[in-house]
Amino acid sequence: MPSESDFPRPGRPVRGSKTGKPIMALFDLLGRSWAMGVVWNLGEGPATFRALQQRCESISPTVLNRRLKELQEARWIEKSGRGYVLTSEGKELLELLRPLGVWSKRWAEHLEKT
Amino acid sequence: MPSESDFPRPGRPVRGSKTGKPIMALFDLLGRSWAMGVVWNLGEGPATFRALQQRCESISPTVLNRRLKELQEARWIEKSGRGYVLTSEGKELLELLRPLGVWSKRWAEHLEKT
């Protein structure tokens, strides 16, 4: 029977989050560089490795590759014929991320007028 | 007049996100270790430095201090008499983060049953 203390998952070098709370495990994974960016950019449709690199502009292949492996372990993305795609869970997650996109613009504007 | 090309803000060593998109600036800031965790934990009410450290359990004072400075620059948190508190924007952001808390449990359970 699954218990919270089994976390953090997936089992890899974990930075923060030794609290055993799923939300912290999620923050840990999602909080790595480019993790949200990759999910976000995959929202525009399937993409090959190179294509993703271009959508993210400044991401290095090293980091992209690491994130892709982690996101696959988390089951948010997977490989398909046309490259990498969001799984159904990945899409769910993306929908939770979308409001941030809207909000970020207001935040940006607010910061601008010091 | 504010333009997107002014980003990323706030002006600090920026990891990813040189795309000029607010969403990427937000991801960059929010994607640093413990950034979401700090906002999340401040949602339980004002906290002093030490109190926050305990809520986050495994965060080091070094990192906590850096995140606090950054989050203040972003205007998501501020100091008050009782310690650190979320600003009104910080609260808005937290509300966008909350659904992740709910979702993380389902994600955790789904991962458990391999």
Next chain:
DNA sequence: TTTCTTGCTACCAAATGCGTAGCGAATGAA
């Protein structure tokens, strides 16, 4: 065959994070 693109890895430098120790200021008790 040659040439090109693609997915990815090796390598190393730079940035970030962690853990411990401890300082100066504030607080409280005696």
Next chain:
DNA sequence: TTCATTCGCTACGCATTTGGTAGCAAGAAA
């Protein structure tokens, strides 16, 4: 007043993660 405690925070050194470049093996195209 003195002493001890707590607090916010910083300095230090080491571990981990990230970034940038180069380039390889595999496949497609010509």
